[in-house]
Amino acid sequence: MTAEAPAPHVWLVPTPVGNLGDITLRAVEVLRGADAVACEDTRRTGALLTHLGVSKPLVRLDAHTMYRAPAVLEEHPRLAYVTDAGTPGISDPGAELVRAAITAGIPVEVLPGPTAFVPALVLSGLPNARFTFEGFLPRSGRERRERLAAVAARAETTVLYESPHRLTDTLNDLAEVCGPTRQASVTRELSKRFEETARGTLEGLASHFAGEVRGEIVVVVAGRPAGEAAPGEEVPDHTALARGWAAEGRSARDIRELLIARGLRKNDAYALALRVTQGA
Structure with a gap:
């Protein structure tokens, strides 16, 4: 048998x-x-x-x-x-x-096991409760521009893979669409002898990696800051909104929640709500 x-x-x-x-x-x-x-x-x-x-x-x-x-x-x-x-x-x-x-x-x-983007995300020190994994960006053309714009508009952290010889161009492109002061990190050579994680602004990282770069690369980009308009989106006038709601007789608490819902940071929303309801 x-x-x-x-x-x-x-x-x-x-x-x-x-x-x-x-x-x-x-x-x-x-x-x-x-x-x-x-x-x-x-x-x-x-x-x-x-x-x-x-x-x-x-x-x-x-x-x-x-x-x-x-x-x-x-x-x-x-x-x-x-x-x-x-x-x-x-x-x-x-x-x-x-x-x-x-x-x-x-x-x-x-099987569970090694991967590059999870350690790089944690090493970045950026918020990681919610994030988007973009993988490799298109090299050129409309699709690349669209994906870059999506990274800039996204409220959560974004993780990218990139090749060493395209890293500087990608960091410069990200700085252009996200703004030069957007926080980010670049991790290369994970778990190897010359492992490196550099953190800072996109502009600063582009300068740091302007020379020859080696190794596998993971780029982590912070999400769009609260209160910052997405590309093509009009920036709300929070003060005018708050004054209008105060004139309607809304409470400071209600105004604060409305301001937060429109992208203002909690502490700033609280201070502005108090100011307009107290006549300051």
Whole structure:
């Protein structure tokens, strides 16, 4: 009696963004148990597997070869997928492999593990209860302008990936649409020997990184400050509004809440509400 072949399965396996010690025990276990390991760069992944003592067939599946995913899944039913670094499926071809597996009815499992944008977000020191991950911005054209404008208008923190040779241009573009004093941070070489996080204004960061830059880059941009109009939006005259509400007989508390709802900071709203209701 022959044993049944293991059921098909796809694992997305996070790999270290720098320090090889960040690989998880479960990731190593999955890599050892898979029929093959699909990856973006066979040389880079081959070096990682050698370091881990894992010997498996390697299959290239990158942005240019992902069309082969259905055939690869048929040849290697139990497939582990890794990208060059971090968690597959975020700003890389792994998302296409997930869709191909779902279409084929193959279960997909994503292992928790290393990623670049979460440590960079925390290191920025900027508000992170709500944030938007933008990934890589378009390189040029209308879509880039639209995405930059969206970053400028957004009230929550934004996280971006960028390549070293485009970092300065992107920081300058962000400073132009967000204003040069918008707070931000740039993290590079996460978990590596020369890890760096620089914090400050967009203008200051553009100056700081004006020379040659190396490493993987994460840019974190603060949200639009309360009370600052979004691009193309008219700035409300809070004082005129507050005086009008006071003339209607509204209480200081009501005026304060109305001012906050229109983007004024709590402390400023409270002071203005008191001033107009007390006749100052």
